Amino acid sequence: MSVEILTLVGSLRAGSHNRQLAEAAAKLAPADVTVTVVDGLGDVPFYNEDIDTDAALPPAAARLRTAAERAHAFLYISPEYNGTMPAVLKNAIDWLSRPWQAGAMTGKPVAVIGTALGQFGGVWAHDEARKAAGVAGGTVIDDVKLDIPGSATRFAETHPYSDAEVAEQLTKVITTLAAKATA
Incomplete structure (x- = not known):
């Protein structure tokens, strides 16, 4: 069985190290796993139940x-903004949580990883x-963690894909998440 992992990145910045981490995950995925990075999270309006209807559902949402319904698992990759996750990631989770207890990620495995400037690598945000x-409604895989500190220094001249330690740990994250999706 081919496994589809949908990846949401909490940073909208084009040169984001977390976006690069998502790109690395896609490259490092085994042949039977597809890691798809969602583009356009910045176009998804803030969740509002008044527009969460068949007649008014925003196209970006x-x-x-639709992408989440096709996915077997989720990988959330997040920086840390003021001690928590960015609003864009929280907003995507809010949209995917509806309808309540029947949203697109209900019962599917979820892993959260990322990198941040600080010495703890975004632990609070994660x-x-x-x-x-x-x-x-997601089934969070608590033992799958990758919190990479000092992103500005660590990835100043190296893409996460080219960092041997990160590549090894990221490969473990992807294979563990894929295994949980097929269990």
């Missing part, structure tokens, strides 16, 4: 849900994203 994903 519909595309996100913990918050795990909490939100779990409440939203």
